[in-house]
Amino acid sequence: MRWIYKFPLRLRSIFAKAKTEADLSSELQFHLELLREEFMTKGLSAEEARLAALRELGGLEQIKEECRESRRVNWVEHTVQDLRFALRTWRRNPGFTSVVILTLALGIGANTAIFSLVNGILLQPLSFPHPEQLVNAAYTGPVPEGAFIEFQQRLKSMDIAAQSWGGFNVSSEGNAVRINGSAVSSNFFTLLGASALKGRVFRQGDELPGQDNLVVISYSLWQTRFGGDPQIVGRWMTVDDTARQIVGVMPRHFTYPAPSIQMWVPARVDAQHMWKDFLFWMIGRIKPGVELERARAEFKATAPQVVAHYPWQMGKDYVTMFNIGPLQHDTVGVIRPTLLLLLGAVVLILMVACGNVANLLLGKSATREKEIAVRTALGASRRRIVRQLLTESTLFALAGGAVGALFAFGSLDVLKSFLPAYTPRLADLDVRVMEFSLIISLLTGIIFGMAPALHASIADVEQSLKAGAQTTSLNRKRKRLSSGLVVVEVALAVILVSGAGLLIKSVCVLMQARTGVQSDHLLTANITPASSFCAKNNACRDFYAQVQEQVRAIPGVKEAAVSDGIPLYDVGRTVVAVEGRPEFSADNPYSVWEFSVSPDYLPTMGIPVLRGRNFENTDTLNSAKVVLVEKKLADLFWPGQDPIGKHIKPSWMKEWRTVVGVVQDVRAYNVSPDDVAARMIGAVYFPEAQGVISPPGQMDVLIRTKGDPAAIAQELPQAVAKVNPAVPVSKIRTMDEIIHLSVSQPRSTMWLFTAFAALALVLGLVGIYSVLSYAVAQRTREIGIRMALGAERWEVLGLIIRQGFVLTIAGLVIGMTGAMILTRFMRSLLHGVQPNDATTLTLVSVLVGSASMAACLVPSRRATKVDPTLALKYE
Amino acid sequence: MGKPTDLIQGTLDLLILKTIALQPMHGWAIAQRIRQLSKEVLQVNQGALYPALHRLEQSGWIKSHWGESDNNRRAKYYSLTRAGQKYLREQQASWDRLSMAINIVLENA
Numbered sequence A: 001m002r003w004i005y006k007f008p009l010r011l012r013s014i015f016a017k018a019k020t021e022a023d024l025s026s027e028l029q030f031h032l033e034l035l036r037e038e039f040m041t042k043g044l045s046a047e048e049a050r051l052a053a054l055r056e057l058g059g060l061e062q063i064k065e066e067c068r069e070s071r072r073v074n075w076v077e078h079t080v081q082d083l084r085f086a087l088r089t090w091r092r093n094p095g096f097t098s099v100v101i102l103t104l105a106l107g108i109g110a111n112t113a114i115f116s117l118v119n120g121i122l123l124q125p126l127s128f129p130h131p132e133q134l135v136n137a138a139y140t141g142p143v144p145e146g147a148f149i150e151f152q153q154r155l156k157s158m159d160i161a162a163q164s165w166g167g168f169n170v171s172s173e174g175n176a177v178r179i180n181g182s183a184v185s186s187n188f189f190t191l192l193g194a195s196a197l198k199g200r201v202f203r204q205g206d207e208l209p210g211q212d213n214l215v216v217i218s219y220s221l222w223q224t225r226f227g228g229d230p231q232i233v234g235r236w237m238t239v240d241d242t243a244r245q246i247v248g249v250m251p252r253h254f255t256y257p258a259p260s261i262q263m264w265v266p267a268r269v270d271a272q273h274m275w276k277d278f279l280f281w282m283i284g285r286i287k288p289g290v291e292l293e294r295a296r297a298e299f300k301a302t303a304p305q306v307v308a309h310y311p312w313q314m315g316k317d318y319v320t321m322f323n324i325g326p327l328q329h330d331t332v333g334v335i336r337p338t339l340l341l342l343l344g345a346v347v348l349i350l351m352v353a354c355g356n357v358a359n360l361l362l363g364k365s366a367t368r369e370k371e372i373a374v375r376t377a378l379g380a381s382r383r384r385i386v387r388q389l390l391t392e393s394t395l396f397a398l399a400g401g402a403v404g405a406l407f408a409f410g411s412l413d414v415l416k417s418f419l420p421a422y423t424p425r426l427a428d429l430d431v432r433v434m435e436f437s438l439i440i441s442l443l444t445g446i447i448f449g450m451a452p453a454l455h456a457s458i459a460d461v462e463q464s465l466k467a468g469a470q471t472t473s474l475n476r477k478r479k480r481l482s483s484g485l486v487v488v489e490v491a492l493a494v495i496l497v498s499g500a501g502l503l504i505k506s507v508c509v510l511m512q513a514r515t516g517v518q519s520d521h522l523l524t525a526n527i528t529p530a531s532s533f534c535a536k537n538n539a540c541r542d543f544y545a546q547v548q549e550q551v552r553a554i555p556g557v558k559e560a561a562v563s564d565g566i567p568l569y570d571v572g573r574t575v576v577a578v579e580g581r582p583e584f585s586a587d588n589p590y591s592v593w594e595f596s597v598s599p600d601y602l603p604t605m606g607i608p609v610l611r612g613r614n615f616e617n618t619d620t621l622n623s624a625k626v627v628l629v630e631k632k633l634a635d636l637f638w639p640g641q642d643p644i645g646k647h648i649k650p651s652w653m654k655e656w657r658t659v660v661g662v663v664q665d666v667r668a669y670n671v672s673p674d675d676v677a678a679r680m681i682g683a684v685y686f687p688e689a690q691g692v693i694s695p696p697g698q699m700d701v702l703i704r705t706k707g708d709p710a711a712i713a714q715e716l717p718q719a720v721a722k723v724n725p726a727v728p729v730s731k732i733r734t735m736d737e738i739i740h741l742s743v744s745q746p747r748s749t750m751w752l753f754t755a756f757a758a759l760a761l762v763l764g765l766v767g768i769y770s771v772l773s774y775a776v777a778q779r780t781r782e783i784g785i786r787m788a789l790g791a792e793r794w795e796v797l798g799l800i801i802r803q804g805f806v807l808t809i810a811g812l813v814i815g816m817t818g819a820m821i822l823t824r825f826m827r828s829l830l831h832g833v834q835p836n837d838a839t840t841l842t843l844v845s846v847l848v849g850s851a852s853m854a855a856c857l858v859p860s861r862r863a864t865k866v867d868p869t870l871a872l873k874y875e
Numbered sequence B: 001m002g003k004p005t006d007l008i009q010g011t012l013d014l015l016i017l018k019t020i021a022l023q024p025m026h027g028w029a030i031a032q033r034i035r036q037l038s039k040e041v042l043q044v045n046q047g048a049l050y051p052a053l054h055r056l057e058q059s060g061w062i063k064s065h066w067g068e069s070d071n072n073r074r075a076k077y078y079s080l081t082r083a084g085q086k087y088l089r090e091q092q093a094s095w096d097r098l099s100m101a102i103n104i105v106l107e108n109a
Helices: A003-015 A017-041 A046-057 A060-070 A074-092 A094-123 A145-154 A188-192 A219-226 A292-307 A327-332 A336-367 A369-377 A382-418 A431-457 A461-465 A472-512 A537-553 A601-605 A631-637 A675-679 A709-723 A735-742 A744-778 A780-788 A793-829 A838-864 A868-873 B009-022 B027-037 B046-059 B082-108
Strands: A134-136 A158-172 A175-184 A214-217 A236-239 A242-249 A263-266 A278-286 A522-527 A557-563 A572-578 A590-597 A609-612 A626-630 A647-650 A657-663 A683-687 A699-705 A729-734 B062-068 B074-080
Touching: A003 A017, A003 B046, A017 A046, A017 A060, A017 B027, A017 B046, A017 B074, A046 A060, A046 B046, A060 B046, A074 A094, A074 A382, A094 A336, A094 A382, A094 A431, A094 A744, A134 A327, A145 A158, A145 A278, A145 A292, A158 A188, A158 A263, A158 A292, A188 A278, A214 A219, A214 A236, A278 A292, A336 A431, A336 A472, A336 A744, A336 A793, A369 A382, A382 A431, A472 A744, A472 A793, A472 A838, A522 A709, A522 A735, A537 A557, A537 A699, A537 A709, A557 A590, A557 A601, A590 A601, A601 A699, A626 A631, A631 A657, A699 A709, A709 A729, A729 A735, A735 A744, A744 A780, A744 A793, A744 A838, A780 A793, A780 A868, A793 A838, B009 B027, B009 B046, B009 B062, B009 B074, B009 B082, B027 B046, B027 B074, B046 B062, B046 B074, B074 B082
Parallel strands: A175 A263, A214 A242, A590 A683, A626 A657
Antiparallel strands: A134 A278, A158 A175, A158 A236, A158 A278, A214 A263, A236 A242, A522 A699, A522 A729, A557 A699, A572 A590, A572 A647, A609 A657, A626 A683, A647 A657, B062 B074
């Protein structure tokens, strides 16, 4: 019932503030009057009585303030007051304010940008309905179409769809371009739950021969190739010499299975294609109500039944590799370590930034001691003062957050360009990120505002008001706190710089590693006749023979060859069995890199033949089957023996092939973090005519040029057009570019991380500088005394430098320890470099150490310029 | 005046509530009354009186109105609310219990 009385009071306090104040004054005045009268009756004069009354009542202002305190709407009033006060203080100290806001902006901005990336890529679930039901079923790699169909028919607990990677020649008006696309099962889109932006997606029945001349295109293809034509549905496209009708356009954000895929066609289902190649990557959706484990058990149990239908013999481990797992994890698994590393980096940077700001505020709070003392005398409670200081620091944080968010917007595009092109779901800033920034800002404000606020509020009123006050114990505590903060900052900077140093060294190692190929003056291109063209066996072979002739005829070309893969870019793999080595048998085959090459390949690439012979034109489809092996492989399979004449074969084939030569090792693969690749050693070369995947479809042409490869690059498409104008020539690059590309991902990570490390270092140095500057200001009097007593300037310099030195050393020690512990987590991103690489860590210590000593110099010099006479008067 | 005995905040509240239970009074009168009744033993710290009054009012135990004092000056009078009366009874009961307990200890310990 009390609220009947309380409520009107509250309202009055808010809306009739002036009246309330006036009432309070008159109430107290009334009391004073009566007190005064009492004193006068006791015999004091009017004036004495008045003074006595005032003394008896106590501090009027304090009483008023206490009364106000009890009116609990104060917090609104106070907050407004605090905000106005904070803004006034800011205007008076523009330099200080901008440094603080800028520091915070950098820390929070970097955080926001990285978090928006992490959020979009890692944290947000796949943008399909019920993403938790989606699973990846391709742990064995791609399977034959027949296997997919068998699974589809047998599995009860989940639905299965499949997609294959490929490229298609899309032509109009005679010229053809190569576009990445995917052949998918007819339930592919419906399983994912994706609908078309225009038109429709595939449905059951679209895979039947005669009805499958359909295509669904991506949003970007619609815009770029068809100009966003609103009548796009129903138009026709020529794909690989087949006319296909466009039935749908996917929305902009649909980039499954990869952003480079621009079109989807129904996968043809007929007996001819069922058990031909391993092309189909399976995905699944678990039926509602079924648990992952049950679905997995069924899948694994079904696998042997399906594999029994394979027309080839598979390794005995093959069946056990079948498995399913959550789809989300696998699409982002590759990029996850990098993103997590960057996330760690920004967290550290934010800590450094907060430390800096806390230090700056601490320093400032010292100069505000007097102000706070006066306010306490006037009746401010400790809680009030703390609240005012916290409001100020939160305001700083929010301002820093706002600037930081702007900065994040701007830098997001830059950051995105550092990530590899295949990164899925690259997002823009969204609302959640802004929320995140806001929360971080507020937390930052509270965290770094706390220490100075609590500190300042316990200022001893009496001491501070006295002239020349230097409350010793308070100063010592403050000094310890700010020194502690600086040491932590230096340590964090050391950790980040160490990480950057390791990444830099790793990239250098990668770039210097010998590829085994003479990469200068080497041009490459991808030639992709339509698969229908190659359906006639010899057509493709003749085609490539003619292409090589034409290319060799271009002036400036020394040698030319074709291959089905380029080292460091898109190399094929196969599994082999070795005769006489039961551990590498058809049951237990060995994974190797595979190259199907023309005879000129080795000389064009500059790879020497170490033993035996190279391929010749006489090695054709019908002659004896031969192979070349790399030295590494020869040493592995036939140690101490002559490899020439030994037998080896792709494990599922029947016919043995004879080794006729040994070639020098080449670094075949690129640095993608692929478990299987890491275990593979060595390559096997097949003559193009006897290729493992025959007939040859898409091949790469390699050209050794006499002069600048760029000139030849111009001529190349025309040379190919002379043989067949409908065949596109794409990906024309020099070998140097490919090598450069192969390290692009580690290099990008390196640059990003280095940027962060540099930022942390700069912030740390600013921290040291500010702490020492403040220390010099605090000790001005002491320095003045010392100099007056005869200390030399260099002695004073040494004094300050010693302080900086101690801080630096402490920071280095802690930082190094932290670095040695934390860099372990970077292991997956380092190539050929140990996380505790001694050289790198030593260099980092030297770098950070000398930088911080340099930062000490300016304040130290300032100390030496102190004028003793002025200093002694300083208070 | 002798050295005033500082009163704990809760006790001051109790004394105020009791004093105005009989009739509405203004601040000065309350302080005088307490002094009177306690035979000069309890000198209310005048600086603590008004904050206490305002606090009690904000909590809804007492209510105020402006009126005319004896010598025709404007003064703020305080009186108990219904909730305040109940509160006073409760507080008085617990105070009695407390002081009785202390007495027992002092006599027998």
